[in-house]
Amino acid sequence: MSQVRVHNFSISLDGFGTGEGQSLEEPFGHAGQRLHEWFFGTRTFRRMHGEGGGGGVGVDDALAGTWATDIGAEIMGRNKFGPQRGPWTDEDWQGWWGDNPPFHTPVFVLTHHPRPSLTMKGGTTFHFVDASPADALAMAREAANGLDVRIGGGPSVVRDFLAADLIDHLHVSIVPIVLGRGVRLWDGLEGLEQRFTTECVTTPSGVTHLTFTRRGPHSSPRP
Amino acid sequence: MSQVRVHNFSISLDGFGTGEGQSLEEPFGHAGQRLHEWFFGTRTFRRMHGEGGGGGVGVDDALAGTWATDIGAEIMGRNKFGPQRGPWTDEDWQGWWGDNPPFHTPVFVLTHHPRPSLTMKGGTTFHFVDASPADALAMAREAANGLDVRIGGGPSVVRDFLAADLIDHLHVSIVPIVLGRGVRLWDGLEGLEQRFTTECVTTPSGVTHLTFTRRGPHSSPRP
Numbered sequence: 001m002s003q004v005r006v007h008n009f010s011i012s013l014d015g016f017g018t019g020e021g022q023s024l025e026e027p028f029g030h031a032g033q034r035l036h037e038w039f040f041g042t043r044t045f046r047r048m049h050g051e052g053g054g055g056g057v058g059v060d061d062a063l064a065g066t067w068a069t070d071i072g073a074e075i076m077g078r079n080k081f082g083p084q085r086g087p088w089t090d091e092d093w094q095g096w097w098g099d100n101p102p103f104h105t106p107v108f109v110l111t112h113h114p115r116p117s118l119t120m121k122g123g124t125t126f127h128f129v130d131a132s133p134a135d136a137l138a139m140a141r142e143a144a145n146g147l148d149v150r151i152g153g154g155p156s157v158v159r160d161f162l163a164a165d166l167i168d169h170l171h172v173s174i175v176p177i178v179l180g181r182g183v184r185l186w187d188g189l190e191g192l193e194q195r196f197t198t199e200c201v202t203t204p205s206g207v208t209h210l211t212f213t214r215r216g217p218h219s220s221p222r223p
Numbered sequence: 224m225s226q227v228r229v230h231n232f233s234i235s236l237d238g239f240g241t242g243e244g245q246s247l248e249e250p251f252g253h254a255g256q257r258l259h260e261w262f263f264g265t266r267t268f269r270r271m272h273g274e275g276g277g278g279g280v281g282v283d284d285a286l287a288g289t290w291a292t293d294i295g296a297e298i299m300g301r302n303k304f305g306p307q308r309g310p311w312t313d314e315d316w317q318g319w320w321g322d323n324p325p326f327h328t329p330v331f332v333l334t335h336h337p338r339p340s341l342t343m344k345g346g347t348t349f350h351f352v353d354a355s356p357a358d359a360l361a362m363a364r365e366a367a368n369g370l371d372v373r374i375g376g377g378p379s380v381v382r383d384f385l386a387a388d389l390i391d392h393l394h395v396s397i398v399p400i401v402l403g404r405g406v407r408l409w410d411g412l413e414g415l416e417q418r419f420t421t422e423c424v425t426t427p428s429g430v431t432h433l434t435f436t437r438r439g440p441h442s443s444p445r446p
Binding site: 013 | 397402409433
């Protein structure tokens, strides 16, 4: 069976995956860019966002670069898609990423306020669905056509999928800052490590990359 | 000036320095021994507790072993000293460590319920003081006679000293488990990293050691 994966999910030492006060100007609220500075420096990030050459090709990049391999669909929360809340007052919003988003697959946006699908350049189509984690995953798996599904965040979406035991591989990057406020990743996940094998590495950027790989049948290679 | 240091302070991924439900049988509550397994395996730990030879001498041990160097006094919270709460009903309790505790210096136990000092074998004397962090530190500095002062925990004591900006060096060991409940280290410390230089290393035990070293005059070498 295809795997369900989380990649490059950055948190602070106190476990916040995003800060407080998301806005159009600050997608991560008061965290600003601090959770993702390590990522911006990688060649993977520069390529994702069409910034051409350059960027580091060290350990951070090696880990970051696995995010797209064998991914056939993404699921994200509405707050990753945009800063709006409640019913859509303006359906012109097409996400933070311009007309050619870096996903290049179907993307399922979880929202209680569905709207028509958006087909973008480069293979990305946003579908807006009001669904449970399990139901959204079933849709994404079908769209992924045998490839893996990425859970793109934010923190409450990753947490919900972990709580529902739907994640096979989780890559978290711990940034040595104390954010103090925002949305926490680990809440309600006591004993999570018991279902996973964990690995850890600190890179020269000061970030510690942590991977959780599910024990048992789900983590077997795809046929 | 002498430095104020924290060593071998283990926390879970979700930032808990101890679990819930401390008791005589479980000093760290439901965390059990999980936060300190990396430490039990070191030669430093075995020597501290009179278990003679053996134990690893790798990176974990190298870091753990700095805990006693140039330390002249410790400050600890009452919950590190024992599981009792409120007024002492029995002054026979002499701590968890037997008649020869591993401190070998004066130890100031913060409590709202002072009792007579306890002189143990091997140079450890427990003094029970109802004092603010700054006042306790002044006492400990005087007792340390020019050497450094260790803040021994638990998490709320370390947090209080960090909040009062009284710590020069902090060594935290992040263990890849999700405890879910207990006492958190980082609460109320937003932006802590701005006052410190941080370093990070993951060891083969899977633990990530993080050091915070204060920027500025307090971190200069002692004269």
